[in-house]
Amino acid sequence: MEEVRVRFPPSPTGYLHIGGARTALFNWLFAKQHNGTMILRIEDTDEERSTQASIDGIIDGMTWLGLDWDEGPYFQTEFEHDHIAAANRLLASGQAYKCFCTKEELERKREAAMAEKKHDIGYDGACRHLSAEEVAAREGQGLPAVIRFKTPERQGVLFYDDEVLGRIERAYADIEDFVIVRSNGKPLYLLCNVVDDIRDRITHIIRGQDHMTNTTRQVLLYEALGAKLPVFAHMPLTLDLQKAKISKRKHGEVVAVQYYRDMGFIPWALCNFLCLMGWNPGTDQEYFTREELIEAFSLSRISRVNSVFNYKPGDPKFFTDPKLIAINEHYLRTMPIEELGEMVRSELEREQLWDQAYAGARRDWYLHTLNLIRDRFHTLKDFTGAGRAYFADEYAIDPKPLAKNVLKEPQLAAWLPMLAERFAALDAFTAEETERVSRELADELAVKPGVLINAMRTVLTGQLAGPSMFEIVVTLGRDKVVQRLARVDHLFAAA
RNA sequence: GUCCCCAUCGUCUAGUCAGGUCCAGGACACCGGCCUUUCACGCCGGCAACACCGGUUCAAAUCCGGUUGGGGACGCCA
Numbered sequence: 001m002e003e004v005r006v007r008f009p010p011s012p013t014g015y016l017h018i019g020g021a022r023t024a025l026f027n028w029l030f031a032k033q034h035n036g037t038m039i040l041r042i043e044d045t046d047e048e049r050s051t052q053a054s055i056d057g058i059i060d061g062m063t064w065l066g067l068d069w070d071e072g073p074y075f076q077t078e079f080e081h082d083h084i085a086a087a088n089r090l091l092a093s094g095q096a097y098k099c100f101c102t103k104e105e106l107e108r109k110r111e112a113a114m115a116e117k118k119h120d121i122g123y124d125g126a127c128r129h130l131s132a133e134e135v136a137a138r139e140g141q142g143l144p145a146v147i148r149f150k151t152p153e154r155q156g157v158l159f160y161d162d163e164v165l166g167r168i169e170r171a172y173a174d175i176e177d178f179v180i181v182r183s184n185g186k187p188l189y190l191l192c193n194v195v196d197d198i199r200d201r202i203t204h205i206i207r208g209q210d211h212m213t214n215t216t217r218q219v220l221l222y223e224a225l226g227a228k229l230p231v232f233a234h235m236p237l238t239l240d241l242q243k244a245k246i247s248k249r250k251h252g253e254v255v256a257v258q259y260y261r262d263m264g265f266i267p268w269a270l271c272n273f274l275c276l277m278g279w280n281p282g283t284d285q286e287y288f289t290r291e292e293l294i295e296a297f298s299l300s301r302i303s304r305v306n307s308v309f310n311y312k313p314g315d316p317k318f319f320t321d322p323k324l325i326a327i328n329e330h331y332l333r334t335m336p337i338e339e340l341g342e343m344v345r346s347e348l349e350r351e352q353l354w355d356q357a358y359a360g361a362r363r364d365w366y367l368h369t370l371n372l373i374r375d376r377f378h379t380l381k382d383f384t385g386a387g388r389a390y391f392a393d394e395y396a397i398d399p400k401p402l403a404k405n406v407l408k409e410p411q412l413a414a415w416l417p418m419l420a421e422r423f424a425a426l427d428a429f430t431a432e433e434t435e436r437v438s439r440e441l442a443d444e445l446a447v448k449p450g451v452l453i454n455a456m457r458t459v460l461t462g463q464l465a466g467p468s469m470f471e472i473v474v475t476l477g478r479d480k481v482v483q484r485l486a487r488v489d490h491l492f493a494a495a
Numbered sequence: 496g497u498c499c500c501c502a503u504c505g506u507c508u509a510g511u512c513a514g515g516u517c518c519a520g521g522a523c524a525c526c527g528g529c530c531u532u533u534c535a536c537g538c539c540g541g542c543a544a545c546a547c548c549g550g551u552u553c554a555a556a557u558c559c560g561g562u563u564g565g566g567g568a569c570g571c572c573a
Contacts, residue, residue: 011573046572076573103571122497122569146571165500166512174498182571189573212499213568236501236566243565273507276522280508284521303508306566310506310523323507323523333536375536405533438532453532465534 004036005203008062008069009076009193011043012054014248016061017255018309019208019238022274026235027206028067029275029297039200040072045192047077061257065267066290071200076192079199083187086195086225087147087180095224096180098145099127100138122176123148144183149190151175151220160219163204163233163299170216178217190214194221197230206233206299209306210245233299236278236306246309254311254320263319264380266335266343269328273321277307287330325378333374337367344370344383351384353391369475372467389461390475397491401464405454406491412455413492415445419452420485429478431470438470459491460484 008024010016031038040062044050059073090096101123109124128150130138139145157169180191187195193214197205205215212234222229238246246255253259260270272288280303281288281296288296310321318325332340341358348354358366373387389395406412422437423429438456442449453469460481466472473481 009573013573043573049572099571106571144571168499170499176569179571184571186571188571193573208567209500210567211573214573216499234500239566241506245567276507278507282509284509286507286522305501305508307508308506318524321506321523326523329536376534401533435532448532450532457533463534467535469532 002203003201004031004034005039005201006031006036006206007039007041007072007197007200007202008067009041009043009196010058011046011049012051012058013046013049014054015057016257017246017248018257018270018274019246019255020058021061021065021067021257021270022238022277023207023235024062024067025065025271025274026279026297026302027204028069029294030204030206030299031070032294033297036203037071038067038069039074039202040069041074041076041196041200042072043076043189043193045076045186045189047186057258061261064261065257065271067271074196074200076196079192079196080187082199083192083195084181084185087187087191090149090180090224091147093224094150096147096149097128097130097177098135098139099123099148099177099179100130100143100145101126123178125177128177146179146183147181148177149180149217149221149224151177158216158219160215160229160232163231164302165209165234165304168212168216175217175220180221190217191221194218194225194227198222198225198227202230204231204233204299206235208237209234210237233302235302236304238277238309239306240309241312243306243308251311254313255309260320264347264382265324265328266331266380269331270324272331273324273327276323277309278303278305287327329378332377332379337371340370340374341367343380347380347384348391351388353384353388355391365475372471372475375467376465386463389463393480395462397458397462398464401454401458402491405458405464406488409447409451409455410492411445412451413488415441415452416455416459416485416488419456420482423473423478423485424482426478429474431468431474434473435470456485459488 006027008020008027010020010024028038030036040059042055042058044055055073062069087096091098106123127148151172154172157171158175159167159169162168178190179188181187215232215234219229240246240251244250248255257270261267268290272286272293275288275293275297276286279297279301282301285292285296310323312318345354345358348358355362369390370383373383373390377383377386384391419438419441422441423434426433426437438452439449442452457463457466457469457472460472460476476484
């Protein structure tokens with residue numbers, strides 16, 4: 001079988017957003033599955049809008065997601081000679097022509113047509129049949145010209161067979177003569193893209209349905225340039241709840257890949273979520289390892305229906321699509337603990353909470369602690385947020401549980417230090433022993449054990465919720481527990 | 496307006512090509528229960544959809560036609 005070669009060709013005019021990342025992911029999956037080649041090609045021919053920051057952002061985003069490429073990044077502007085040469089070839093063979101119509105003229109004609117027939121006719125072909133003499137005359141006058149592709153004068157329809165959508169047809173008559181080179185001599189996307197895909201020997205073009213009208217025109221370009229047509233697969237778009245195409249401009253950072261890195265998402269969780277937008281394996285499986293997904297993926301199971309990114313602005317609990325959060329949580333609590341340890345390490349380092357011993361003598365403690373607390377967390381950020389008390393002595397106490405579990409019972413100011421003393425006196429600082437003395441004390445004080453236990457949790461971890469109290473106690477160790485329980489005065493003083 | 500694509504729970508979707516096993520399955524979210532010192536996790540249960548109209552057929556989510564609805568593209572952007 002022919003080698004599979006695919007490409008991801010972002011234009012560097014903004015950060016990598018999740019729609020683009022999904023396109024990259026599908027191409028990547030397809031390439032991996034077929035032991036093919038994935039090419040990253042930066043389409044930077046729009047010089048006004050392309051930025052280095054955007055190029056960096058795209059590369060960083062892809063790298064973070066783990067979507068690697070085999071060739072590139074290539075830069076489209078470096079191949080301008082190829083594009084111009086192709087345009088000249090088309091010109092020479094009569095498959096393209098110079099057009100001297102100005103933007104203003106075209107605009108006027110378009111408006112007139114709209115007013116008269118309420119119908120946008122596209123380019124009217126005014127320059128299509130200019131003789132060689134007429135062209136020469138205009139050039140002699142120094143009139144600027146664009147190069148337009150000459151749509152074949154054929155009856156009937158053009159078609160191609162899409163791997164997702166089946167046969168796509170479009171009447172030749174509906175395809176206007178489109179511009180392939182600007183009047184300043186710079187080639188345009190429609191042409192560059194095809195020339196590059198031919199040169200890069202792309203076999204499969206997997207891109208969004210928003211390219212479908214481009215595809216019909218590009219099919220003509222392939223034919224005119226005498227190249228074999230690649231396989232096309234148009235994937236559905238991702239929309240917002242208002243059913244509008246998601247965009248950087250409209251939705252801001254919540255659609256940026258970068259946002260998910262900053263929010264503490266596991267990269268593969270985002271990939272897993274993204275692949276489920278517009279694709280499914282035909283089974284009930286929803287969680288995939290990298291290898292499983294590469295194996296299971298197929299173009300024919302890409303959906304034809306646009307999917308909605310279920311994000312409602314302003315909801316603190318669901319700061320992005322709830323399913324994406326759920327998938328992230330799933331990985332957080334099921335992934336191999338060593339792997340999680342690496343990811344949390346980065347978070348701790350960023351907050352200057354990392355202790356080198358966690359990689360050495362205290363590694364078992366470190367991994368055990370992560371395992372203890374990960375069940376309740378949503379993102380990697382929680383390890384340094386809600387989980388801060390496990391790694392630092394400076395941590396905030398959530399005012400809500402402070403009021404409810406501690407300040408509500410003023411006598412705890414005395415009771416907690418009493419508990420500290422008893423813990424300090426224990427022969428064996430175990431879950432069983434600490435629980436025993438806690439219950440004993442509660443009994444003596446004639447209060448429910450929960451009063452002491454919940455107050456302890458709040459003081460020791462700063463949180464309303466957490467793992468089993470006596471596991472926490474053992475994990476933190478006697479010193480910290482005694483210390484934290486003995487000094488609760490300031491909590492009451494502040495109140 | 497023109498051309499193209501699409502239409503199953505709130506969201507992601509299975510089922511549509513090869514009509515019956517679908518009074519429509521799974522997941523997320525939501526609600527309830529169990530577990531529990533808290534909150535989660537986990538487990539159990541619940542709510543919730545074939546856009547509409549017509550046709551074909553013994554039988555339609557599935558095939559055909561139309562309507563409505565949604566999206567995309569209509570640049571000397573990519």
